[in-house]
Amino acid sequence: MNRGKSGISPVMATVILVAIAIVIAIAVAFWATGLVGVFTRFEKMEVVAAVYDTTDGDVELLVRNTGSSAATIDNIYVNGQPAGTYTLSGSGNVVNPPTDATICTISSDKTTGTCDPGEYIVVSITEPASGATWVPGVTYEVAVHTASGKTYPASVLIP
Structure with a gap:
């Protein structure tokens, strides 16, 4: 063999x-x-500033995505209810992102926006509820809601 x-x-x-x-x-x-x-990877939105604009009579939020994944803002809540009227933009009257900041991608109707990590967006809330107005001396809880179901709240005192 x-x-x-x-x-x-x-x-x-x-x-x-x-x-x-x-x-x-x-x-x-x-x-x-x-x-x-x-x-x-995780989503985390941070409300950097929440102030009442006495000039326009609206509440402005400066929001930043501090997570490691993109987040899509799909609604804004005031005291747990959907806000009456709001818009998303790259700048506001009172709050603005840093000059070198990247702005989130905003939909054409300015009611939704997708923020990649590190990006900023300004939320202007005109009405706390449909047809309602802001009441002086009242503290409101405003919250940014994302498509993943998470809510990121902040408090605003109306002077």
Whole structure:
């Protein structure tokens, strides 16, 4: 038969198997690291400033996405109810993002906006509820609501 021909030694077989195991382990580690990066992204909006504009009679919010994932603003709430009238923009009368800031992408009707991490947006709320007006001396809870279902509140005292 095959006398005189020797096969691979047990030591060499072990070295080859260990090398294959290490290569597979490294591949799995790189795959898992990439997977972890996808699943650890999070949305976090921060209301940097919330003030009443005495000139226009509206409440202005300066909002920044401080998370690691994009966030879409889909509604604004005042005292837990949808705001009557509001608009999203890149600047306001009282609050403005830093001059070197990137502004969120705003829809054509100015009621929704998508903010990538680090971007700013200004929310101007004209009516706390449909047909209602701001009442002096009252503190209102205003909140930014996102498409993922999260709400980011702030308080505003109307002078």
